[in-house]
Amino acid sequence: MKTPTLSVWIGIGLIWLMSIPAGNASAQEAILADHTFVTTFDQIPAEIFETIREDYHFFYGHTSHGSQIMSGLGALAAEDSEKYQVPHFHEISDDLGHNGDTSWVQPTRDWLDNDPDCNMVLWSWCGGASDNTEAGMNIYLEAMTQLETEYPSVTFVYMTGHLDGGGPDGNLYQMNNLIRDYCATNNKVLFDFADIESWDPDGNYYPNENDGCSWCYSWCEDNGCSSCGSCAHSHCFNCYQKGKAFWSMMAAIAGESLSPVQEIPTAADIQIRNFPNPFNPQTDIHLRIAQPGAGSLGVYDLSGNLVTVLFSGQFSAGEQSFRWNGRDDQGRLLGSGIYFCRLVLAGQQTEIKMTLLK
Numbered sequence: 001m002k003t004p005t006l007s008v009w010i011g012i013g014l015i016w017l018m019s020i021p022a023g024n025a026s027a028q029e030a031i032l033a034d035h036t037f038v039t040t041f042d043q044i045p046a047e048i049f050e051t052i053r054e055d056y057h058f059f060y061g062h063t064s065h066g067s068q069i070m071s072g073l074g075a076l077a078a079e080d081s082e083k084y085q086v087p088h089f090h091e092i093s094d095d096l097g098h099n100g101d102t103s104w105v106q107p108t109r110d111w112l113d114n115d116p117d118c119n120m121v122l123w124s125w126c127g128g129a130s131d132n133t134e135a136g137m138n139i140y141l142e143a144m145t146q147l148e149t150e151y152p153s154v155t156f157v158y159m160t161g162h163l164d165g166g167g168p169d170g171n172l173y174q175m176n177n178l179i180r181d182y183c184a185t186n187n188k189v190l191f192d193f194a195d196i197e198s199w200d201p202d203g204n205y206y207p208n209e210n211d212g213c214s215w216c217y218s219w220c221e222d223n224g225c226s227s228c229g230s231c232a233h234s235h236c237f238n239c240y241q242k243g244k245a246f247w248s249m250m251a252a253i254a255g256e257s258l259s260p261v262q263e264i265p266t267a268a269d270i271q272i273r274n275f276p277n278p279f280n281p282q283t284d285i286h287l288r289i290a291q292p293g294a295g296s297l298g299v300y301d302l303s304g305n306l307v308t309v310l311f312s313g314q315f316s317a318g319e320q321s322f323r324w325n326g327r328d329d330q331g332r333l334l335g336s337g338i339y340f341c342r343l344v345l346a347g348q349q350t351e352i353k354m355t356l357l358k
Contacts, residue, residue, distance in 0.1 A: 029357055030184050030278060030336075033249035034192040035199040040258040041244035044251045049083055052250045058089045058120045059111050061104055064232040065162045065211065066095060066124030069191075072243020075228035075236065084247075090118070096159075098128040099136035102143050112151050121147070122157040124193065129161020129179075130172040137178050145186075155253060158183050160194040162233075165210035173207075177302050177338070184278070184355050185336040189253065195353075196245050197238050205351075213238040270350055272343050278355035282325045285310065285341050292317045295345030299324055299354075302338055315345060326356050 060066070070091070076084040090111065094104055104123055112118055129137075141158075148156050160176040167173065176194050183190040198206055200219045209215060216225075216235035228236035252258055259275070271288040285297070296312040308329040310322045324341070327333050336358045342351045 028187060030187045030355070031189045031249060031252045032180070032184060032192060032278065032355055033190060033245050033252070034195040034353070035241075035245070036277070037245040037248035037252075037258070038196065038201070038241050040248045040251075043258050044247060044256065046083060048251050048254060048256050049085075049247070052247075052254055053085065053087045055254065056087060056120050056250065057115070057117045058087060058122065059108065059115070059118050060089050060091050060122045060124075061094045061096075061107065062091065062122075062124040063093060063095045063126040065126045065193075066122075066159075067232050068234060068239045069122075069124070069242050069246050071228050071231050071236075071239040072241065073246060074243075075226055075240050076243045076247070078228075079226060087250075090115070095126040096123050096128050096140060099132050100139040101128070101136075102139060105143050105147065108147060109150070112154060119154050120157065121151075121154055122159070122191070124159050125161040127161070127164075129175050130164045130166070130170075132161075132171070132175045134175075134178065137175050141179070141182050144188075155189055157249075158188050158190045160190070160192050162211040163194050163197055163209050165208060167208040181302055181337050184338055184357065187357070189249070191246065191249060193242070196242055197234075211238075270343065270345060270348070272341070272350050272352055274341060274352060274354055278357045280326070280357045282323055283354060285322045285324060286319065287315070287321070287343065288319050289315055289317055289345065293345055295343065297322060297341065297343050300340045300342055302340075307334065307339065310341075324354075 060070075062069070070086075070089070073084070073086045077086050092107060094107065096104055108121055108123075112121070144156050144158060148154070158179055160179050161172055164170065164172050172194070176192075180190065180192065182188065197211070197213055198209060200206070200215050201223075202219070204215070206215050211233050213235045216237040219225075220235070220237050225237040226240055228239050230236070231239035248258060270290070272285065274283045274285045276283060287297075292315060294314050297310045299307040299310065301307055308324070308327065310324060334356060336356055339354050339356060340351050341354055342349060
């Protein structure tokens with residue numbers, strides 16, 4: 001028997017690669033569905049909703065907090081039952097547990113082994129991220145990655161834990177940042193539960209908020225909001241926002257090009273945004289300033305360490321842009337992850353989140 005030639009082996013490899021369904025997004029660029037994905041909902045072409053319903057079947061483990069996504073999808077479907085019809089979900093009443101719990105792994109395997117059409121898996125937290133540890137969170141991340149290895153045609157969606165009022169100095173904030181950094185660095189798909197409920201549609205940030213979403217009440221009183229019937233632990237608008245972010249995440253997984261842009265006005269009439277975001281290898285930071293003044297613009301890592309100063313001195317009024325090339329102040333190229341661009345001006349501090357991908 002002849003030994004296959006190199007060209008034959010290459011051909012076999014290409015056939016094998018072509019046979020893998022397009023469900024697994026982990027080998028592609030990271031998809032980090034945060035609050036900016038809410039703003040891209042209106043960019044989704046009508047036909048993409050039907051494509052998602054046809055091409056993706058979901059397995060979703062959640063308890064009460066995780067049900068907010070389903071409530072949000074239901075609220076959108078109530079607005080347009082044809083366009084926003086909820087995709088096919090198999091839901092089980094369970095969650096990611098606490099500190100190293102992996103009891104959710106086997107039910108995932110059992111379902112995937114018996115449902116060949118299932119190509120999306122989601123698991124949510126219900127308080128278990130708040131009291132977790134770095135070791136416990138690493139167990140969660142490793143378990144998800146192991147499942148991705150075992151089921152390469154399935155896309156696994158990572159999640160952050162819901163807000164608990166602990167703020168940036170609390171344990172939840174640190175645990176969620178571990179998840180965010182891991183997903184950004186390893187090209188995972190993340191539904192950033194906490195970030196979505198941290199921002200109102202006007203771009204105001206509420207880092208000390210809890211899962212009750214108190215800002216939702218005041219914002220809806222001033223602007224009006226759709227009803228969702230009920231939203232576990234929270235205001236209906238919180239669920240509504242998560243429903244929009246979910247559809248935008250799925251559109252991105254399906255290959256649709258969406259362009260979330262952060263724009264944060266402050267009391268001093270300052271606006272800051274960056275594009276593209278996520279980015280590689282560089283991003284442009286755009287400022288709009290009503291009044292001139294002395295200040296600084298810097299980039300910081302997740303630990304709050306200054307990475308580089310983009311500008312320090314007198315800012316002029318009007319629009320201006322600065323480019324960051326993903327390097328520190330020594331010219332060293334930085335790794336993938338989440339960074340913050342911080343503008344200090346007129347006695348105020350304004351910050352946006354940026355994601356560097358490799």
